[in-house]
Amino acid sequence: MSKLELSLIDYADYTNVNDISNALLRNIRKQSLNNQVPIPVPIHDIAMSLDIASIDPIPPEVKSFEGILYKEGWQGFIFYNDNSPEPRQRFTIGHELGHWMIPSHLTGNKRSCTKQQTSSFTATGKNIPKEVRIEVEANYFSAQILMPSFEFKKDINRVEPDLRHLFRISQKYNVSMAACCVRFKELSDFSCVIIHHHNFVIKRVLKTKGFPSLDRNFKKGAFISPKSISAKATTDTSLEPVDWKVWLQNPNNYKTELYEQVFQQNDGYRITLIYLDDSKELDEDDLELERLSEWNPKFKK
CATH class of the missing domain: 1.10.10 (Arc Repressor Mutant, subunit A)
Incomplete structure (x- = not known):
């Protein structure tokens, strides 16, 4: 120019x-x-x-x-x-x-x-x-x-959330992945949360508007869920379905699917994306399985 x-x-x-x-x-x-x-x-x-x-x-x-x-x-x-x-x-x-x-x-x-x-x-x-x-x-x-809002918002919202796509956007704009994630949190049309962690200890939580409450245990300084995909994965992953109870505070009253993805960085740093796909409601069979997984009967001794 x-x-x-x-x-x-x-x-x-x-x-x-x-x-x-x-x-x-x-x-x-x-x-x-x-x-x-x-x-x-x-x-x-x-x-x-x-x-x-x-x-x-x-x-x-x-x-x-x-x-x-x-x-x-x-x-x-x-x-x-x-x-x-x-x-x-x-x-x-x-x-x-x-x-x-x-x-x-x-x-x-x-x-x-x-x-x-x-x-x-x-x-x-x-x-x-x-x-x-x-x-x-x-x-x-x-x-x-x-990361001007008009141009950046078009780039992040043209496909479903994906940390690999977000990394490519950070390279396109020549900004750090950390800064790109903060801007994504502000401008994304999707319901999701991005968690930065180091050696499984949470450093930053970025939650978009409308995303339900995380379990109160998952805050800065706490460990990520040991049942999460992020705790088990040794490489980058795609978005994979994850049980609501792993991350969220309330039951799945939204009747929607939750996904998790992990993105590896250097020296023990990782980024986790949790995405609530509210475009697809669970069918009755899925809901029944989820209800059964939450059923925890107690019997008198």
């Missing part, structure tokens, strides 16, 4: 992260072929069109940070950790650009962000510290720019 013509002044009246990212994407689409954001998103070009003077690796003496934004006059300077994989670098650049564009973020002339700060998408509690909220907002900005 030709050089982008963007101006910070066009976004001066916006203060909300969603309003800023949506306005920016609208302007990019107007200048793009077929009115669509180029994929992978040219995050360097976008930043340089918005008064970012340079984007460079972090100096060796401050490698403990994942990203740094420095302001001098009307210009910004972004630094990223070049020891990180390219998708991580791109997300960090988007994160620092978020700090640059959201008015309340850069009150001084410098922000330094750790890897943890550039990875968090949630902030819980009644009194969330301002610094935590700012970092979460910058992560959402980066995700919304790198």
Whole structure:
């Protein structure tokens, strides 16, 4: 695409992260072929069109940070950790650009962000510290720019959920699988949950709207179900039927099928997808088998 013509002044009246990212994407689409954001998103070009003077690796003496934004006059300077994989670098650049564009973020002339700060998408509690909220907002900005909703939603919803398909999408958008899963959770039309775990210990649970409650035992820091496909599989799997009682809190009142899939990563990390296929109701024979499996008679001694 030709050089982008963007101006910070066009976004001066916006203060909300969603309003800023949506306005920016609208302007990019107007200048793009077929009115669509180029994929992978040219995050360097976008930043340089918005008064970012340079984007460079972090100096060796401050490698403990994942990203740094420095302001001098009307210009910004972004630094990223070049020891990180390219998708991580791109997300960090988007994160620092978020700090640059959201008015309340850069009150001084410098922000330094750790890897943890550039990875968090949630902030819980009644009194969330301002610094935590700012970092979460910058992560959402980066995700919304790198995985624009119009283009990304078409890609994830054109086939039934599949972690191998999601991995290919992450490569197409040049983002990490972790960031891709978070965006999938926000934009998917399907009823499912994605669980990230390491050595069978749950690290993150991403549940789409409408998915029923997981068993209360399955939360961050707990072990995945020993009866699950994920606990037994030694390789990647396709979506396979799984008993509701393995994962879910309530009986199968929905009369629908539950599926599970596992996706292997490095160093003991895995991703589990649990998919509720509400397009296919169980027939009466299946329901009878399920009722019998739940029947647990107790006899007096």
